[in-house]
Amino acid sequence: MKKRKPIIAERIVKLEEADRNWDIKFWKRAGVKARFSAAWQMLDEFYKIRGKNGIKRRLQRSVQNIEQI
Secondary structure, three states: OOOOOOOOOOOOOOOOOOOOOHHHHHHHHHHHHHHHHHHHHHHHHHHOOOOOOOOOOOOOOOOOOOOOO
16 A cells, blocks of 8 residues: 655644634545544543553444535
8 A cells, every 4th residue: 555645734824813724624635544543643642641541442333324514
C-alpha cells in the first residue's frame, strides 16, 4: 500500500473572524481514514491522561447506520 504524504496546513486569523468552514474543508480533504485515525489518536491520548493505558478500546456498538451529510 502506498503511504500518503502528510497534509500540513495552517491558518492565522483573528478570533472574531474564525469560523468552522476552514476546518470542515481541511477534514474533508484529509479523507475518511485520516479522520478516523485522528479520532482514534485523541481517544488513546484521553485514556493515557486518565492513566488507563491497558484498556482495550472499541467502537460503540449501538450505532446502526452512518450517513454522510
